[in-house]
Amino acid sequence: MPGATYDLLRGLLVTKHALEYIVLAIAFAFIILFSIFIDGFATLGNLSNMARNSAALVVLSCGMAVVIIARGLDLSQIAVMVAVSSVFGLLLSNGSGYGTALGAAFVLAIALGIFNGWLIAFIEIPALLSTLATAMLIAGFGRWGILRGEYLVLLPKDLPVMMFLSTGNVLLLPVSVILAALVLVATAVLLDRTILGQAIHAMGDNYMAARLTGFSVRIAIIWTYIFSALTATVAGLIISSASGTVDFRIVTNGTLLFEVIMVVVLGGVPLRGGLGGVINVIIGVLLISVLRNGMTLMNLSSQVQDLVKGLVLISAIVIDNYFNPRDTETDTQGDL
Amino acid sequence: MKQILKRLAGWGTAGLLVLGLAAISQTATAQSSVYKGKKVIFEPISMGLTLTEAWARGMQRQADLLGFSFEIRDGGFDIKAMSQIFAKAINDKPAVIVINNPTVQLLSRQIRQAEKAGIGVLQINLQSNQISTAFVGANWTLIGTQIAEDIVKQCGQGSGRSGKVAIIPGQLTAADSIVMNDAAFAIFKKHPEIKVVSNQASNWEPEKARQITATVLQQNPDLCAIFGHWGVHTIGAGNAVKDAGKSDDVTVYATGGGNRLICNAIENGIIDRYWSYNADGQGRDLGTMVRLMLQGAKAPEGAMMTVDSPLIVIKRATYSPSQCWDM
Numbered sequence: 155m156p157g158a159t160y161d162l163l164r165g166l167l168v169t170k171h172a173l174e175y176i177v178l179a180i181a182f183a184f185i186i187l188f189s190i191f192i193d194g195f196a197t198l199g200n201l202s203n204m205a206r207n208s209a210a211l212v213v214l215s216c217g218m219a220v221v222i223i224a225r226g227l228d229l230s231q232i233a234v235m236v237a238v239s240s241v242f243g244l245l246l247s248n249g250s251g252y253g254t255a256l257g258a259a260f261v262l263a264i265a266l267g268i269f270n271g272w273l274i275a276f277i278e279i280p281a282l283l284s285t286l287a288t289a290m291l292i293a294g295f296g297r298w299g300i301l302r303g304e305y306l307v308l309l310p311k312d313l314p315v316m317m318f319l320s321t322g323n324v325l326l327l328p329v330s331v332i333l334a335a336l337v338l339v340a341t342a343v344l345l346d347r348t349i350l351g352q353a354i355h356a357m358g359d360n361y362m363a364a365r366l367t368g369f370s371v372r373i374a375i376i377w378t379y380i381f382s383a384l385t386a387t388v389a390g391l392i393i394s395s396a397s398g399t400v401d402f403r404i405v406t407n408g409t410l411l412f413e414v415i416m417v418v419v420l421g422g423v424p425l426r427g428g429l430g431g432v433i434n435v436i437i438g439v440l441l442i443s444v445l446r447n448g449m450t451l452m453n454l455s456s457q458v459q460d461l462v463k464g465l466v467l468i469s470a471i472v473i474d475n476y477f478n479p480r481d482t483e484t485d486t487q488g489d490l
Numbered sequence: 491m492k493q494i495l496k497r498l499a500g501w502g503t504a505g506l507l508v509l510g511l512a513a514i515s516q517t518a519t520a521q522s523s524v525y526k527g528k529k530v531i532f533e534p535i536s537m538g539l540t541l542t543e544a545w546a547r548g549m550q551r552q553a554d555l556l557g558f559s560f561e562i563r564d565g566g567f568d569i570k571a572m573s574q575i576f577a578k579a580i581n582d583k584p585a586v587i588v589i590n591n592p593t594v595q596l597l598s599r600q601i602r603q604a605e606k607a608g609i610g611v612l613q614i615n616l617q618s619n620q621i622s623t624a625f626v627g628a629n630w631t632l633i634g635t636q637i638a639e640d641i642v643k644q645c646g647q648g649s650g651r652s653g654k655v656a657i658i659p660g661q662l663t664a665a666d667s668i669v670m671n672d673a674a675f676a677i678f679k680k681h682p683e684i685k686v687v688s689n690q691a692s693n694w695e696p697e698k699a700r701q702i703t704a705t706v707l708q709q710n711p712d713l714c715a716i717f718g719h720w721g722v723h724t725i726g727a728g729n730a731v732k733d734a735g736k737s738d739d740v741t742v743y744a745t746g747g748g749n750r751l752i753c754n755a756i757e758n759g760i761i762d763r764y765w766s767y768n769a770d771g772q773g774r775d776l777g778t779m780v781r782l783m784l785q786g787a788k789a790p791e792g793a794m795m796t797v798d799s800p801l802i803v804i805k806r807a808t809y810s811p812s813q814c815w816d817m
Contacts, residue, residue, distance in 0.1 A: 194709040203708045207701045297538060305538045306696075306722060308751055311729060312758065321733045396733070397726040398760065399696040403536075407567045408695060450705045455662055456691045456698075 173474040174422035174437050180466060181441040188448040195451055202328065206396075208443040209330035210389040214410070215417040215435045216341040217385030221378045222418055223345070224354040225361060225427030226281040228382045230270060230289035231414065233405045237296040238263045238383075239390035240400040243309040244300065252315045259387055266292065267383030271376030293405040307400040319395035330392045337388055342432045350377055358427025409460070416467055417442055441466070525558040525784050529584035532560065533575050534614075535592050536567045539722075540749040541769045542590065544815075545614060548773020549588065552781055558585075569596060576600045586610045586783050588776065591618045593663045610783045614776065615767075616665040623783060624795040626775050628745070628767035630666045633801065634673025637717055637743050637765060641674075642681050644741050645714035652712040653681075656688040658699050658727055659719045667691070667719050670745075674717065687713070696726030703730035713740050721746030721755070721764060728760035747772070748802060753814035762806045767799040770815040775799065 189196035214231060221228045238259045245255035266288070273284040297303060309316060322329040345351040353374040356364035365371045394400045404410055421438025423430035445466065449459045532549060534542040546562055553560035563579060565572040569592060576597055579587050587609055591597045598620040601611050605622055615627035645651045657674070659667035671689070678684045688706045692699035699718065707713055707730065716731065718724025724744035731740045741762045746752055748766025755761045775797045782795070789795045804813045 197708075200705075200708050203704055207704060301538075303538045303543075304540075305536070306751070308725070308754060311732075311760075320729075393697050396729065397697040397700045398729040399722075399725055401696055403567055404695060404697070407693070409693075446701075447705060450688075450690065450702055451709055453688050453690060456693060457662070 171422060173420070173470060174434060176470050176473050177420050177422070177441050178437050180470060181437070181444055184441070184444050184448060188444065188451075192448055192451050195448060200447065200451075204443050204447045205331045205334075206328050207447070208439055209328075209334040210392045211410075211413060211417060211442065212334040212435065212439050213337045213385050213389040213392065214414045215421075215439060216337050216432065217382035218414050219418045219421075219423050219430055219432075219435050220341060220344065220354060221281075221382050222423050222425060223358045223427050223430050224375065224378045225358040226274065226375065226378055227285060227425075228270065228379060229282065229285040229411065230266070230292060231285075231382055231386050232408065232411045233289040233292040233296075234263060234266050234383045235386040235390040235393070236400055236402050236405055237266070237292045237300070238387045239394040240296060240300055240307045240402075242391065243307045243394060243400055246313060246315070247307075247310050259390075260384070263383040263387040264380055267380035268376055270383070271379035274379070275372035275375035289405060293402060297402055301402065305402045309394055309398050309400065311395075311398040316395045316398075319391055320398075330396070333388055333392060337385060338432050338435070341435070344381065345431050350374055354378060355428060358429070360428075413442060416463070420467060420470060525556040525781075528558040528586075528784055529582070530558055530560050530586045530588065530780055530784075531563060531579045531582065531584045532588040533563045533565055533572065533579060534590045535565050535572070537562060537564045540751065541615075541747040544747065544749075544769040544773045545588075545590075545776055546773075548770075548775070548777040549780055551773075552777035556781065556784075558784060565590075565592075569593075573597065573600065576604075580604050580607060580609065583607070584609060586612055586623075586780055588612045588614060588780065590614045591616050591665070593661070594619050594665045594668060595663070612776070612779055612783060615772070618665065621792070621794050623788060624779050624797075626772060626779050626797045627799060628666070628801070629798040630669035631673045632798075633745055633765045633767075634670035635677060636801075636803075637670075637745070637763075638674035638677035640763065641715045641717065641741075641743065642677060642684060645684060646681050647683050649714075651714040652685075652710075653683040654685050654687045654710050654713045655715045655717060656703065656706045656710075656713060656727075657686060657717045657719075658702060658724065659689070659691045660694040660723060662691045664719075666745075670719055692718075692723045692726070694720060694723050696723050696729075698726070699723040700726035700730045703727040704734070707731070707734050707736065707740075711736075715741045715743060718742065718744040718761075720744065721752045721761065725755050725760055728755065732760060748804070748814050750814050750816050753804070753809070753811055756804060756806055756809050757811075759806065764804040766802040766804055766813070768802055768815065772799050 194200055218228060218231060241262055242255045242259040245258055270285055270288055273279050274281050319329055324332055345354065353364060353369040356369055357371055357374060417438035419425060420441060421434030423434045445463060449462060532546060536542065550560055563575045565575060577600065580603060587604055589597060589611060591613060598618045601618060601620045601622050604611050611622035612624045613622055617625055641655055645653045659671065661667060678686065687710050690702050692702060703716065716727050718727050721744040724742060728742045731737055731742055737759050743763050744761050745765040747769030752764060756764060779797060787795065802813055
């Protein structure tokens with residue numbers, strides 16, 4: 155590599171935000187490649203389709219980003235999503251009003267968020283273990299207690315509320331995209347404009363220092379898991395209204411949870427916490443959505459798609475590590 | 491005299507009845523001794539699906555009637571667990587293992603191992619590379635052929651439609667997907683006007699099938715048909731078609747066990763044509779096959795005893811609720 159170009163690249167990438175720039179560059183490279191080589195990629199219709207298909211991923215990633223920035227992890231997010239969606243769907247099927255069904259869904263989500271947060275903040279079980287356990291608990295109870303052993307709930311798609319969520323438009327924009335945008339704004343406000351947001355960043359940076367500074371760290375932890383559960387509820391409404399089903403198998407068999415974590419990490423939020431915001435979520439989702447859409451249009455099998463996504467993730471992290479090797483400052487304890 | 495004759499005839503009839511009952515009771519005892527103490531282990535991909543619940547119900551009925559023991563060991567959609575469960579089942583030395591193998595290769599070696607150990611293996615619906623004592627299930631070649639021929643009629647020459655078809659298998663390595671795709675492509679080969687624009691697996695998930703369909707419809711607004719390999723995930727694909735306002739333009743095909751959930755989807759215009767292998771009827775066939783295997787029935791060396799499930803074709807235009815079944 156010629157010296158001047160290398161120095162310029164090094165100047166750009168030797169920064170704590172290097173991964174964001176790398177992922178953004180890769181995403182734009184794919185956009186250009188796909189626009190040239192894939193028929194129908196660079197069209198307004200496909201852009202709208204990509205936005206609709208990514209809406210739930212954006213919403214879930216916002217919740218996961220908040221938890222990870224506070225140095226937590228929520229492996230129960232997808233389980234919460236399907237449990238809450240199935241309660242919503244079953245109440246609607248049994249003739250309950252929209253308000254009742256929505257209210258019950260959100261109350262259940264808040265209760266599950268509080269339970270997760272309480273286990274981590276007060277019982278002091280590591281987030282990885284406690285949320286893994288609650289995921290199994292919720293999925294098991296949901297199937298046994300709510301679905302009586304079944305895996306699938308078929309939702310009444312013809313109800314106006316379901317039609318509105320799946321095909322409705324407000325100001326020419328699909329409802330699912332508007333919901334995703336609202337969650338992005340709410341996440342930005344939470345992280346950048348509130349004391350809780352300061353506490354979340356401080357906890358991720360140095361938990362003990364945040365506690366000594368006077369932040370109510372235990373309460374803050376509970377709030378992060380409530381926020382994650384609320385985003386799971388919104389994502390559940392988007393997914394279930396579109397597919398007309400709630401499928402419990404995605405808790406144990408699906409790849410959605412890995413995609414959410416991948417979006418957050420690729421976007422530049424380190425798993426050790428302390429750094430990041432909605433811009434990281436947007437960058438991560440951009441890359442994953444472009445890849446997913448382009449590869450579907452190319453008719454690549456799901457195995458090849460997983461392979462490419464894994465290669466991109468590894469490449470981005472290796473490039474980041476090359477330009478920003480670990481030192482005594484960045485090699486923080488707790489970085490997974 | 492008449493009265494004496496009548497009394498004699500009465501005693502004779504009563505005697506014959508007693509003898510008959512004794513004979514029946516002896517046969518029943520002999521039959522129950524064939525089954526008594528024998529164990530049948532059923533390993534489904536996962537319980538909680540109407541398909542597997544119907545199969546289990548059919549076999550449980552026979553177990554209750556004849557007195558053999560029947561155990562369910564749930565794979566829980568976990569491929570690694572399925573292999574371990576099968577190994578444990580071989581160690582337990584049952585008379586029969588009933589297996590719902592998710593892929594053609596996954597449990598092939600273990601099926602051979604079980605057969606070598608003298609355990610009869612009955613494969614359901616998804617047949618692996620390895621032959622075993624028996625198979626009960628859908629004839630996927632027939633289903634793939636029939637659906638492909640119907641697609642040719644709907645979308646091929648003279649139909650005035652584009653001929654574009656999207657296939658959505660569950661998993662590309664699953665036995666049903668491989669066989670149905672082979673059969674369908676053999677038909678499409680003879681009809682160059684049919685163009686398969688997408689052949690991507692949904693991992694059996696309705697949401698993934700919906701996303702694939704929405705993207706394919708975007709690229710091919712003149713899509714003519716969708717061939718979903720399983721009704722449950724095809725519900726997601728059908729909803730994408732409905733949401734795009736193309737229910738009248740795109741014919742959605744699917745296959746499956748034909749329970750009430752699917753009939754609701756047909757009634758709501760989410761699926762147009764459905765090839766049902768009637769899981770409830772398969773449960774009865776499984777019960778009968780297990781019974782025969784416990785009696786020692788076997789096909790000639792190198793062959794399998796096979797029961798192909800009869801098919802019911804449910805079409806939206808001629809649909810009737812009686813074509814589906816309830817648990």
